[in-house]
Amino acid sequence: MTIEKIHVEISELKLDQSIAKNFVSSNSHGACTIFEGVTRDHSDNRKVKFLEYECYKPMAIKKLKQICEEIIEKWDVKVSILHRIGKLEIGEVSLIVATGSPHRKEGIQACEYSVDRIKEIVPIWKKEFFEGGSIWIEDENGFRPFS
Amino acid sequence: MEIEVLFFASYREKAGVKSCTFEISHGSNLKGLIDKIVQKFPKLHSDPSKIVAAINEEFSDQSQILSEGDIVALIPPVSGGSK
Numbered sequence: 001m002t003i004e005k006i007h008v009e010i011s012e013l014k015l016d017q018s019i020a021k022n023f024v025s026s027n028s029h030g031a032c033t034i035f036e037g038v039t040r041d042h043s044d045n046r047k048v049k050f051l052e053y054e055c056y057k058p059m060a061i062k063k064l065k066q067i068c069e070e071i072i073e074k075w076d077v078k079v080s081i082l083h084r085i086g087k088l089e090i091g092e093v094s095l096i097v098a099t100g101s102p103h104r105k106e107g108i109q110a111c112e113y114s115v116d117r118i119k120e121i122v123p124i125w126k127k128e129f130f131e132g133g134s135i136w137i138e139d140e141n142g143f144r145p146f147s
Numbered sequence: 148m149e150i151e152v153l154f155f156a157s158y159r160e161k162a163g164v165k166s167c168t169f170e171i172s173h174g175s176n177l178k179g180l181i182d183k184i185v186q187k188f189p190k191l192h193s194d195p196s197k198i199v200a201a202i203n204e205e206f207s208d209q210s211q212i213l214s215e216g217d218i219v220a221l222i223p224p225v226s227g228g229s230k
Contacts, residue, residue, distance in 0.1 A: 054155060054156050054159075055155075056153065056155050056201075056204075056220055056222070058204055059201055059204035059205075059220065062204050119225065119226070120225070121206075121225070122225060123155065123201070123220075123222050123225055124225060124226070125155065125156035125157070125223060125225060125226050126226040127156070136156050136157040136160075136223065136226070137226040138156075138157065138223055138224040138225075138226055139224055139225070139226055140224045142224070142225075143199070143224035143225050145199050145206040145222065146206055146208075
């Protein structure tokens with residue numbers, strides 16, 4: 001039986017980094033890389049109050065798994081991606097990517113690749129609520145659905 | 148045949164609904180459906196050819212032919228992850 005190398009989750013609950021870390025850990029690994037995306041209090045000179053994330057869940061899960069499959073094709077790693085949805089206060093974690101690998105280089109590269117790729121193909125949207133209004137953040141140039 | 152269409156994020160707000168069913172003729176492609184959707188909800192986009200959609204959870208070219216039971220989702224440019 002092949003060892004499960006990928007793990008993805010989308011949750012309305014606070015993300016638990018230990019789930020990602022435990023999934024990717026192995027006695028044969030010399031590196032564990034963890035990225036956390038955190039809700040920031042400003043954006044384009046706007047003072048952000050909170051964020052809301054919405055997703056098309058079955059497709060988002062499918063696309064996160066696709067990214068993980070791309071990663072294990074390219075690098076010898078285990079990978080876990082956790083994405084939060086719903087309302088997030090400033091300072092809360094919206095995304096966790098963890099990779100475990102025999103050596104640090106592939107783990108760091110795989111982690112960066114997945115964070116970049118999520119913004120290209122995963123149907124998750126962010127609405128920013130700031131003083132005086134709200135706006136959907138849509139990156140037409142970064143969106144690469146057919147890549 | 149009937150096709151269920153899902154709206155998310157900014158499209159959901161512009162259409163004012165989360166989903167809607169459209170009647171199209173057999174052999175219609177995604178472009179034909181999107182044109183109908185935009186006729187019903189003109190605020191969605193000034194240029195329907197620019198709308199990206201998924202058929203059954205896969206991004207699909209507007210030339211793709213639809214089949215009975217397909218679920219179509221309109222997908223605004225994404226912004227998940229973290230900057």
